[in-house]
Every structure is written in structure tokens, then in C-alpha cells.
Amino acid sequence: MMKNKKIAIIGCGNLGESVLNGLISNANFTNSNITATRRNLAPLDHLKDTGIVLTSDNVKAIQESEIIILGLKPFNILPMLKDLKSHINADKHIVVSLATAISIEDIQANINPGVSVFRAMPNTAADVGMSMTCICSNTDDKEKNLLIQQCFDAIGVSISIDEKLMDSATVLGACGIAYVLRFMRAMTEGGVQIGFDAQTACNIAKQTVKGAAELLIGNNQHPEVEIDKVTTPKGCTIAGLNEMEHNGLSSSVIKGIVTSFEQIKK
Numbered sequence: 001m002m003k004n005k006k007i008a009i010i011g012c013g014n015l016g017e018s019v020l021n022g023l024i025s026n027a028n029f030t031n032s033n034i035t036a037t038r039r040n041l042a043p044l045d046h047l048k049d050t051g052i053v054l055t056s057d058n059v060k061a062i063q064e065s066e067i068i069i070l071g072l073k074p075f076n077i078l079p080m081l082k083d084l085k086s087h088i089n090a091d092k093h094i095v096v097s098l099a100t101a102i103s104i105e106d107i108q109a110n111i112n113p114g115v116s117v118f119r120a121m122p123n124t125a126a127d128v129g130m131s132m133t134c135i136c137s138n139t140d141d142k143e144k145n146l147l148i149q150q151c152f153d154a155i156g157v158s159i160s161i162d163e164k165l166m167d168s169a170t171v172l173g174a175c176g177i178a179y180v181l182r183f184m185r186a187m188t189e190g191g192v193q194i195g196f197d198a199q200t201a202c203n204i205a206k207q208t209v210k211g212a213a214e215l216l217i218g219n220n221q222h223p224e225v226e227i228d229k230v231t232t233p234k235g236c237t238i239a240g241l242n243e244m245e246h247n248g249l250s251s252s253v254i255k256g257i258v259t260s261f262e263q264i265k266k
């Protein structure tokens with residue numbers, strides 16, 4: 001189904017390129033059917049030999065595509081759609097916005113009536129085919145919903161959510177990458193203090209975090225169930241964990257999540 005689909009990524013920056021890399025690595029997509037745009041193409045030079053069409057011409061990219069993925073900054077999305085309005089048609093195009101806090105209603109108000117609009121919130125793990133993507137749309141069309149779901153399943157895992165949870169999805173899924181990476185940095189620094197060189201400590205942190213995630217996914221468990229398995233009474237794990245909690249580990253993570261959420265609302 002995806003092999004013949006023509007996709008344009010308009011505004012191929014950090015997130016757009018992560019999505020693009022995920023699509024390139026997936027055999028279900030044809031590179032020459034994917035167009036990536038930005039004004040300064042130099043950062044995409046390394047993709048020249050992949051077959052991906054690289055251009056600064058947004059109109060041409062849209063005319064030659066069916067799925068239009070908008071990777072622009074939120075403040076750019078609506079003015080850009082206004083400019084491109086006459087080139088986006090309900091019978092040909094599906095618009096997918098990756099922008100934080102720009103509603104489907106706002107997008108619809110700036111394009112022709114009847115165009116199917118999706119919002120997708122992937123994260124930068126799309127780069128390695130491991131994104132968590134939350135999706136919502138203004139259409140009940142099963143085929144279109146399946147198409148967009150397949151598009152984002154190709155770069156990780158996707159779920160369909162209510163649009164009112166899209167800001168929450170941004171925080172937990174997209175900002176979440178940074179929270180976890182900061183935790184991993186702290187683990188690495190702790191590892192150095194107890195004797196490992198930085199590279200070895202980082203490698204241990206990486207595989208341990210990956211293993212913890214796989215454990216929860218594979219066993220379909222709540223984290224505390226797996227924690228109980230490694231906390232021997234009076235042992236070193238529970239002593240360290242409780243020390244972290246006395247210093248506010250869970251509380252600071254929850255407060256950080258809520259602060260990010262409130263920041264989006266501003």
C-alpha cells in the first residue's frame with residue numbers, strides 16, 4: 001500500500017529528518033516517491049544519493065505528492081498553508097501536521113474545505129524506527145486513517161488518540177525523549193563516580209534503559225512489578241532507590257511533566 005504513495009515532508013528540519021530517516025530505512029516505502037523540502041538544502045546534502053527528492057519548491061513537492069507532512073515550526077504552519085491553499089485538494093491530498101499546539105480546526109480554516117487533516121506527534125526516535133507517535137484526525141475515512149497509521153507504524157509504534165490529548169502526547173512522548181536522555185546522562189555520571197570510564201558507563205546505561213523498556217513491553221507490566229523483582233529486602237537497590245526518592249526523583253519527574261504541559265498552554 002505504501003510503496004506507491006507519494007509523500008512530501010514540507011519543512012524537513014530536526015523532526016522532519018527523523019521521520020524521513022525512518023521512512024528511508026523501511027522497505028515498504030520507495031525513496032523516489034518521497035520529497036523533502038526546506039529553504040536551505042545544505043543540511044540535507046548527505047541524502048543526495050538516497051533517491052529522495054530534495055527541493056525548496058513547496059508547490060512542486062505538494063503537486064507531486066498525496067500525503068503532505070508538515071514539519072514546520074508551529075508559527076510557520078498557518079501562513080504557509082494560506083500560501084499553499086490553492087494547491088491542496090480534497091480529492092488528492094491528506095495533510096499531516098507535526099506541529100505542537102496547532103489544532104485541526106486552525107489548519108482546516110486555512111485550507112480548502114473537505115481536505116482530510118491529521119495531527120501526528122512522533123518523537124525523534126523515528127530516526128531509528130522507534131518513534132512513539134500519537135495521531136488524531138478530522139476524518140472517519142477508514143482507508144485514510146489506515147494509511148496514516150501505516151505511515152507512522154513504519155517509523156515505530158503509533159496510537160490513535162483524541163485531539164484534546166495532543167498536548168499531553170507532546171509532553172509525554174516527544175519531550176519524553178529528552179527526560180529519559182537526561183536520566184541516562186545522570187546514570188552515566190554516577191557510573192563514572194563509582195569507577196567506570198565515561199564511554200563504558202554510557203554503554204551500560206544505554207543497554208540497561210533499553211532492557212528496562214523491553215522488559216515492560218515484553219511482559220506488559222507496570223514498572224513497580226519489575227522493580228519489586230530486583231529490590232531484595234535490606235539490599236543495595238532499595239537503599240539507592242529510596243535515597244533517590246528522598247531527593248525527589250518521582251516528584252521532580254512529575255513536576256517537570258506538568259511544567260512542560262503548562263508551557264505548551266502558554
Ligand SMILES: NC(=O)c1ccc[n+]([C@@H]2O[C@H](COP(=O)([O-])OP(=O)(O)OC[C@H]3O[C@@H](n4cnc5c(N)ncnc54)[C@H](OP(=O)(O)O)[C@@H]3O)[C@@H](O)[C@H]2O)c1
Pocket residue numbers: 010011012013014015016037038039040041058071072073074076098099100121122123124174175
Ligand atoms: N523536535 C521534536 O522532538 C518535536 C517533536 C514533536 C513535534 N515537533 C514539532 O515539529 C515541528 C518541527 O520542529 P523541529 O524541531 O523539527 O524544527 P526545525 O528543525 O526548525 O524544522 C523546521 C524546518 O522548517 C524549514 N522551513 C522553514 N520555513 C520553510 C519554508 N518556507 N519552506 C520549507 N521549509 C521551511 C526550516 O528549514 P529552512 O530554514 O532551511 O527552511 C527547518 O528545517 C514543530 O512544529 C514542532 O512543534 C517537534
